[in-house]
Amino acid sequence: MKRNYCNINNKLQVLKRLESHTCVEGNHWLWTGQTNSKGYGVVKIQRKSWLTHRLSAHLHLGLDLDNSEQFALHQDSLCRHRNCWNPDHLYVGSRHDNCRDRTVRRSLATEFKCGHPKTPKNTYNNHQPSWPGGIEQVCRTCELQRRGRN
Secondary structure, eight states: OOOOTTOTTTHHHHHHHHHHTEEEETTEEEEOSOBOTTSOBEEEETTEEEEHHHHHHHHHHOOOTTOTTTTOEEEOTTOOOTTBOOGGGEEEOOHHHHHHHHHHHHHHOSBOTTSOBOOTTTEEEEEOTTSTTSEEEEEHHHHHHHTTOO
16 A cells, blocks of 8 residues: 555645744754754654655655655755755755765865864875765864874
């Protein structure tokens, strides 16, 4: 039996529920309700937890929540807000596509998350063979501080 938690009869109800816990900032629809440990929005519908961006893709893009082949859904690499459920910030792609996009985005950044400049002198390349691209770029200033060497 197909579990259609978000059938045509309750799509409007689900959308209203999502909107009731949303703060719009620019073109981001930020979920203000419960989030998981990774910062993604979570909502319970009929005793099952759903990620808000997956529900958004179902409601706006027509993705089938029961089809595992369509479930390779990721947030746009330009949207850095994990709790954003704007369908314009979603795309269908594999985990590899998402990792590749993240690697490209990080390579184009001009500063690290900590705020220190991302320059060749301040960048330490940590080789990670299991990662796409095989290299993690680390802030040298923060790494030296972490090791107790200023």
